Amino acid sequence: MTVTLADVAARAQVSPATVSRVLNGNYPVAASTRERVLKAVDELDYVLNGPASALAAATSDLVGILVNDIADPFFGIMASAIQSEIGGPGGRAGGERLAVVCNTGGSPERELTYLTLLQRQRAAAVVLTGGAVEDAAHGAAVGNKLRRLAEAGTRVVLCGRPPAPEAIAITFDNRGGGRELTEHLIGLGHRRLGYIAGPEERTTTRHRLEGHRAALAAHGIEEDPRWTVYGRYDRRSGYEATLELLRRDPSLTAVVAANDTVALGACAALRDSGLRIPDDVSVAGFDDLPFSIDAVPSLTTVRLPLSEAGARAGRIAMGREEPPPGGIATVRGELMVRGSSGVPRVG
């Protein structure tokens, strides 16, 4: 069998209690004893039994990070930042924590399943990232779960997700960013702007689109319903949606995409249609992922401080930073004007 605490105790000629205390460092132990124990641990290559420890102490060193799509750098960057703040020592002395990221694939059921799994493991904290699905039933179910988690002592933090009464939230100002972006294009002279939205039922999608529409409205531009197409947050979707937009109205002078990945697909579609960027059509994205600056022309977009927000969420989850007043912090995006947007062709 595997080595147990008792084995170590026997070897070090102390009681199991003492070994436990040495390992946890939360009770005075004579230096000489400690050394003897540590030596035994080393010699036997002892590894604590996590479940047993968690059961007895009624706490765990697991921290869950939920993401919609782990293959998308948007989430990867946030997850990385969150995790980097969690790895280090936390509450319990010597507290190595196991930060785990769970991929929901954007599915409400999987989100709930993971939350239950995390609850089952008595996770120390949970960070939910990215837009939420707008469905009353699901929203209530998630809210319930979050409340239960919180009741059980799990710290719950939202990052890049709209606020919820059950948790602390670091939210992105998607509406403001969307508005600023479109105002930039309007300022350049664009009047006919296509919009490629994300999945219809997501908060992120809705907020960015609302910002876009607010900008149009503020400038007295009446929106043509043909100018909006919904899709997924991937390149393919951007490609196809752009072709569709072009089919519906070839006179569009700008295409605003739900995010950078989609924008890249849009660029490809425009190029394949023989249109130049930005001479014929301007393109704008959202997020400012690392590859966006390398697009040709480089992408005009809204930079979201993913790393900073993630790091902050991680620190709050570890109780290492005060939650923002009111439990909600809104983080603004920064407009990055680059080569993909320009003055529209005359006509």
Next chain:
Amino acid sequence: MTVTLADVAARAQVSPATVSRVLNGNYPVAASTRERVLKAVDELDYVLNGPASALAAATSDLVGILVNDIADPFFGIMASAIQSEIGGPGGRAGGERLAVVCNTGGSPERELTYLTLLQRQRAAAVVLTGGAVEDAAHGAAVGNKLRRLAEAGTRVVLCGRPPAPEAIAITFDNRGGGRELTEHLIGLGHRRLGYIAGPEERTTTRHRLEGHRAALAAHGIEEDPRWTVYGRYDRRSGYEATLELLRRDPSLTAVVAANDTVALGACAALRDSGLRIPDDVSVAGFDDLPFSIDAVPSLTTVRLPLSEAGARAGRIAMGREEPPPGGIATVRGELMVRGSSGVPRVG
């Protein structure tokens, strides 16, 4: 306090043993009893205590996935594929498994720490992805850990990592891919090729570089040591390394990068230096990440079947697929010739 098995048992008027059996479905229980129990579970909103269960049953439903950089789609894509194969029912009936991805950041210590943490949690399986660090001491330490994990019943699978005696491995043929890529360039007429390698002590770096050199050697091209620069696997590194290569030898007609991200940085550097791709300098990457086809010109690279390999590793880890004969499967990359490589300028 939280609801326990005993509470459910009391409510359903059965013994805790029966509740456990209903939940695990591994022992005959009368339909009527089962229903009563399930009803009680539902009414009390009972959630199993993971640690207690793991302790008693001496098994856990945790599966660890180790990645070098979660913000890099290379790993994100693999992790996503692995996780998708793990989420479903596995060994234990109703077996929801918690697939967790751990970000080592390429650091050997963190790799070891995570391995210990997973061992501590008595993980059901562990999948290590990506290149390993080439350091004898660390290699031995990891080997040891893997052996211990395997001894404790944890299934260990390597994915995109060189084979090790302690585990089943799905390996990428980085050497072959590197060779094929460079041969393609040589075939186009290139004779002076710069190479931007990854971090010096990684297996992936070494293998790809070896393939490159093998191709050069096979064609009687003597390599100039100035033509190789080491860096990190990121865009910045590619940018800087390219400027350095250009400084060392402005007559280079091609730049081969350690991966696509680096290649993108290289493209940017070339463009900023006033050089056209591929007219003045050809560029090649490795991996064929989703954004590579959107580069302008689109990137010539070697496609690695990340999803397929990950899925397979996941299935093997879950015992749902036979391990390959000999415990090692080598997966080849596929040369993708695209716009970034062309005939060198004369001279």
Next chain:
DNA sequence: AGCGTGACAGCAAGCGCTTTCTATCTGATG
């Protein structure tokens, strides 16, 4: 000398679940 006071160390009672072994009941069988 007598005793309060720290500083350590050990005992033992769980933590909430799984599982072996045993008990009970129901039909079916001869």
Next chain:
DNA sequence: CATCAGATAGAAAGCGCTTGCTGTCACGCT
């Protein structure tokens, strides 16, 4: 009608660790 197998249900013994409480010393004080 006695007997036995089969099907369920329960009792209880842990799984390996944490921790409240109880010693046991060795000092230093009055």
